Amino acid sequence: MTTFSETTAVSPLGEGRYRAELGDAFGFETKPGGPVVLNGGYLMAVLMRAAVAESEHEHPVSTAVSFLRPGLPGPAEVVVERRREGRTASMLRASLVQGGEPLLDALVTTGTLDPDAKPAYVGEQPPMPAPEDCPPPGRARPKKGFPAQVDMRFDPAVMGWLDGDFTGRPEMRAHVRLQDGDDPDPYVLALAIDALIPVVTNAGFPGWSPTVELTWHLRALPAPGWLAVHGTGRMVNDGWSDENVEIWDAAGNLVAQSRQLARAARTRK
Amino acid sequence: MTTFSETTAVSPLGEGRYRAELGDAFGFETKPGGPVVLNGGYLMAVLMRAAVAESEHEHPVSTAVSFLRPGLPGPAEVVVERRREGRTASMLRASLVQGGEPLLDALVTTGTLDPDAKPAYVGEQPPMPAPEDCPPPGRARPKKGFPAQVDMRFDPAVMGWLDGDFTGRPEMRAHVRLQDGDDPDPYVLALAIDALIPVVTNAGFPGWSPTVELTWHLRALPAPGWLAVHGTGRMVNDGWSDENVEIWDAAGNLVAQSRQLARAARTRK
Numbered sequence: 001m002t003t004f005s006e007t008t009a010v011s012p013l014g015e016g017r018y019r020a021e022l023g024d025a026f027g028f029e030t031k032p033g034g035p036v037v038l039n040g041g042y043l044m045a046v047l048m049r050a051a052v053a054e055s056e057h058e059h060p061v062s063t064a065v066s067f068l069r070p071g072l073p074g075p076a077e078v079v080v081e082r083r084r085e086g087r088t089a090s091m092l093r094a095s096l097v098q099g100g101e102p103l104l105d106a107l108v109t110t111g112t113l114d115p116d117a118k119p120a121y122v123g124e125q126p127p128m129p130a131p132e133d134c135p136p137p138g139r140a141r142p143k144k145g146f147p148a149q150v151d152m153r154f155d156p157a158v159m160g161w162l163d164g165d166f167t168g169r170p171e172m173r174a175h176v177r178l179q180d181g182d183d184p185d186p187y188v189l190a191l192a193i194d195a196l197i198p199v200v201t202n203a204g205f206p207g208w209s210p211t212v213e214l215t216w217h218l219r220a221l222p223a224p225g226w227l228a229v230h231g232t233g234r235m236v237n238d239g240w241s242d243e244n245v246e247i248w249d250a251a252g253n254l255v256a257q258s259r260q261l262a263r264a265a266r267t268r269k
Numbered sequence: 270m271t272t273f274s275e276t277t278a279v280s281p282l283g284e285g286r287y288r289a290e291l292g293d294a295f296g297f298e299t300k301p302g303g304p305v306v307l308n309g310g311y312l313m314a315v316l317m318r319a320a321v322a323e324s325e326h327e328h329p330v331s332t333a334v335s336f337l338r339p340g341l342p343g344p345a346e347v348v349v350e351r352r353r354e355g356r357t358a359s360m361l362r363a364s365l366v367q368g369g370e371p372l373l374d375a376l377v378t379t380g381t382l383d384p385d386a387k388p389a390y391v392g393e394q395p396p397m398p399a400p401e402d403c404p405p406p407g408r409a410r411p412k413k414g415f416p417a418q419v420d421m422r423f424d425p426a427v428m429g430w431l432d433g434d435f436t437g438r439p440e441m442r443a444h445v446r447l448q449d450g451d452d453p454d455p456y457v458l459a460l461a462i463d464a465l466i467p468v469v470t471n472a473g474f475p476g477w478s479p480t481v482e483l484t485w486h487l488r489a490l491p492a493p494g495w496l497a498v499h500g501t502g503r504m505v506n507d508g509w510s511d512e513n514v515e516i517w518d519a520a521g522n523l524v525a526q527s528r529q530l531a532r533a534a535r536t537r538k
Binding site: 061062064065066068069083084088089091093102105106107109111113114117118119120121122123169170200203204205212213215217219220233234235236237238239240242246254257259261263264266268 | 337362383389481515
């Protein structure tokens with residue numbers, strides 16, 4: 001099994017350029033045996049590794065990404081520009097490029113988080129049953145690519161849609177961990193934050209929902225163990241939807257927040 | 270009185286470059302009679318005008334901004350790169366530059382929204398008293414710059430902090446409109462979405478809270494009248510805070526959503 005840290009590695013080429021070899025481990029077949037399209041969070045993690053390597057700070061505290069084109073397995077390059085260096089935060093621009101075309105454009109802010117910081121204020125974690133009360137998907141799933149690499153235990157309360165029983169609200173939630181045993185780190189969070197079945201599914205819009213823009217913030221360094229990934233949405237309008245995700249770690253800390261803007265089907269099921 | 274649309278105008282210089290003359294109307298004096306620092310939402314609106322001018326679509330549906338340096342009144346330039354053109358969405362990179370240094374780096378996605386679209390799903394507007402039940406600020410405020418241009422009527426329930434009575438949660442909300450009579454449009458929304466007193470004030474962290482990154486999505490075209498601006502936060506940790514804002518228009522539609530990551534004081538008042 002390819003580990004996530006191996007398949008997101010980048011190597012410096014100098015002058016802010018980094019080489020990546022995109023694997024197919026975190027991809028989805030577009031049809032059985034067909035071409036593989038790579039998960040957006042995986043692509044984001046590759047890009048973030050290059051941005052952090054180029055920075056004097058250790059952690060990607062904020063990452064905003066435009067998703068321009070789908071990524072395919074094969075060689076790619078990350079081009080990073082340092083835009084401002086600061087003692088507490090540095091800003092970079094980064095692009096993941098394949099075949100001469102940008103796949104992702106990003107703004108990355110790096111900083112150095114204190115692993116022992118205690119929140120001065122934190123809201124409440126929304127409710128979710130424990131991992132042992134969230135069964136693995138009961139339906140046969142392909143055991144290739146992303147579904148084979150990412151162990152997801154969905155809250156049964158949001159999975160009735162498989163039998164046509166939508167909750168009626170944009171929501172989705174699951175416990176997530178990597179099958180390869182890699183513990184959560186900021187790059188695993190980048191994968192987890194875009195790993196859910198789209199929240200609009202439960203508002204009655206299953207299927208196609210490509211991410212256009214996703215911004216996420218690393219709020220604390222995650223503890224080992226399951227990640228509780230809570231997704232909600234506020235509106236589906238004019239073919240656009242929002243998806244808001246919080247990740248809470250196994251120690252009960254809020255570690256990541258995101259919002260993405262995605263396209264959505266115009267007609268409800 | 271300078272109108273907002275006049276003072277955010279840009280003129281094309283060719284090859285994706287736009288000239289702007291940053292006025293002091295939407296600035297704050299750093300001390301009485303001292304240098305003026307410009308509001309971040311104002312700078313964002315200037316940048317967005319250039320990005321939309323460079324695009325074949327009409328509306329800035331998503332804007333992600335890194336705030337690198339404060340902006341000062343005077344000449345500036347916006348440099349725009351088209352990165353992908355699509356039938357429903359186009360992506361651009363844009364930077365607002367002053368004195369050879371970038372102030373704001375941005376990722377902008379443009380699209381063309383249907384003014385008559387009706388949401389297929391929308392959540393509930395959080396409660397806020399009507400504008401007539403939200404008095405203008407009772408304390409003497411300087412009538413120069415931003416406070417003279419932007420009419421803000423704060424919900425009295427979140428303003429006890431002026432007398433040391435913090436609500437204990439990151440929250441702030443106000444009705445907002447321009448004094449110049451300009452009706453809300455996507456650029457006025459860019460101003461309004463970063464106009465509140467920082468939400469962390471009510472968690473006991475008044476004062477300094479500079480925005481590091483702000484991403485916002487235009488979800489619908491706003492109706493004329495007051496904008497209800499609802500701000501909340503989820504966590505203050507390790508010197509970083511998040512601020513989440515929704516804007517609802519006078520017709521009761523959710524028109525904009527944002528999250529920003531900001532620095533916050535480390536000690537509570």
